[in-house]
Amino acid sequence: MKSINPPELLRTLYDAAVARARPEVVMGEHLPPPPKGRTLVLGAGKAGGAMAAAVDALWPREAPLSGLVVTRYEHVPPAYRAAPGRIEVVEAAHPVPDEAGRRAAQRIVELTRGLTADDLVLCLVSGGGSALLSLPAEGLTLQDKRAINQALLHSGAAIDEMNCVRKHLSAIKGGRLGALCAPAQVVTLLISDVPGDDPAVIASGPTVADPSSCADARAILQRYGIAVPQAAQRGLDSGAFETPKPGDARLAGQVVKLIATPQQSLEAAAARARAAGLGAHILSDEIEGESREVGKVHAALARAVARRAQPFAAPCVILSGGETTVTVRAAGGRGGRATEFLLGCTLALQGEPRVHVLAADTDGIDGVQDNAGAVAGPDTLARARALGLNARDALERHDAYPFFQALGDLVVTGPTFTNVNDFRAVLVL
Template sequence: MTPAATPSLDDPRALLRYLYDAAVQRALPLHNTAAHLPPPPKGRTLVIGAGKAGGAMAQAVEVLWPADAPLSGLVVTRYHHTPPRPDGLAERIEVVEASHPVPDAAGLAAAQRILELVRGLTSDDLVLCLISGGGSSLLTLPCEGLTLQDKQRINRQLLESGANILEMNTVRKHLSRIKGGRLAAACAPAQVVTLTISDVPGDDVSVIASGPTVADASTCAEALEILRRYGIEVPAGVKAKLESGALETPKPGDAGLAGHQTHLIATPQQSLEAAADAARALGLKAYILSDEIEGESREVGKVHAALARSTAQGRSSLEKPCVILSGGETTVTVRPRAEGQAKGRGGRAGEFCLGLAQALGGQPGVWALAADTDGIDGVEDNAGALVTPDTLVRAQALGLKVSDHLSRNDAYGFFEPLGDLVVTGPTHTNVNDFRAVLVR
């Protein structure tokens, strides 16, 4: 991604996009990998991994690894998320593509191949594992008694249930043969070093991509309770194994994971700080609310709107002109559709913007951008959307009602006719939600 030219303060749209780009730039793998690479081992170096940033992380390792040191491996990323290969860069790590957010046969095949690659390693060998958000779906290997079709159904139901990322990944870890530390255990006795880009609130490495190389403190009982809470069924045999603890994951202190290292190479907080620095360089005050905000997207939008309104009206401790920044991972609970109603389109960022626009009610002097840092909001072709002081007026002129679009989770259908979708294409990184509210 090429940085945009420095924007004018009189162009809020360009300014907000500039801050988003600054956040994404901070999280690109090539900028963050070198300091965390271990020295080449006596034996082989095998690179494995999964995630939306997987292709870019693999290329960063290829650029930085000594040319005379052996290097091979396999990484899986999302369809269309492999970055263009720089001229002259030898391909030493194979990158394959699979489906996200619902797994497919390509992801299953990749997971099987990765598990085979790590078998038969020695204590002289190094496994370098590259992990980023999206890996839970991309690295799918169902437990015994569960089919790929079962996993696809369970994944869809989790995604539409309103479950947060910790809950979803607790379930995923216990229904897998490769997640929740199981991949690391399969690498023994090789040294394992995991480099990870965080896309989860709190940067818990055991949650990112369901922690395939990290010990897991969650339990089968917790996974069962989450499935019960959201009304999600699993085959009777699998349920019985969860109840008995037969599907338990390697726990902290497990001897099989001793000596393994994990390094966070990029985090949501770092990207928010980069955006804040960019705003301050333009003469704006910048306030970071948190990089761990969770909850229903539309409700989080309303909270941001309340803060923006009070700031615009001089009733807040925040001083304008300013930009209010936040990150984290909100959720969208998909509402039941009326008979004959088309399925809504959109993701977390778009739904946040719908809730924000509705609550702002056309407040003068407030603009906002919300977008996913991977460049894809849900499963659409946009990263997110923009809200302006005249969003509601322009929508009314086109016969669009925020309430109607919220009722069917159709942010895309609202912002696309307005020309207010944020379209970036895949960014080749992923530090989750980015939100910026400009108050002048």
């Protein structure tokens, strides 16, 4: 095995994971043939711009193609921004929706009018679509949706819980968009950012039948103590906000394909590690829980490998994915799931020799900051103390971003134009 630079190696693994999920890499094998009628492309998500660009490049030039996709601000690939193609891409806010997203969702609804059985609707869906495709249910305002969304983000609720609520307070998600497209053929192409890769959860499943209920959404709001406007409460209590269910005739015959998943990206990173002469072990692509606590568990596993060669022998890389959460207990901090995980992990490791860790989000944005994540090693806490930084205080304030920024250990990639959620790599030499 060659000499290893731990931060460089970890970054290489992250890059391999992201590359495996790029739309231009995975799109081609999943596209259906052109229909007898026209092809309409609709979609939303952090990868939406790149997915639209990939479809536009691959679709026959002689075949009719049009549509509208909404993505996050600054998430349109530069080449497509400079030379837009046949599919319009608009930008909106994430993770809290804004008026641009509401207008885009309304336009998408309008584009579904007049579709026939000869037409094809390609729905391009990726993580982030819940906030980007925000069209409030009847009687609700965008400000209502913003307030509820913000409360969910701070509550510590899991992604499937958040999306259950979002579906039932929406006029477009939870299968409603798919129903609007009938009688056209609908093919939904998904990049998964959720544990378990459930199409009904990814971006709140705009084209997918929803097995959850208004009662489920109401229970989640009660569980986390989230108040909602009277109009929302009435809609949930009465069942007026119920979503299309499995077996709904409007969704019959629709095709749903997962074109990129967290597991595939972890496998790509593992292959890169093995090529470098390291053992590589994937814990799971479905890890959830409080970020700092998940960090402690990863630290305990790394110590067991380093000290006892259990359950794996060093040198090796331990990989995991999923979607952790941060329950915000102190306002004003700057950070996201990845850096909070890393701070919790680093504190638990206490300078354990030979252990290096990278945690980053595959979309290139950790929370709302400009970094994807950060790296840490055996000297992180000592370097922090030399700069007068207190890691435990930073963790309690949810202030991991300035902590790792001061150390020069942030991982900054800019938007990656895809999203298969959390990526974590623990290197034990």
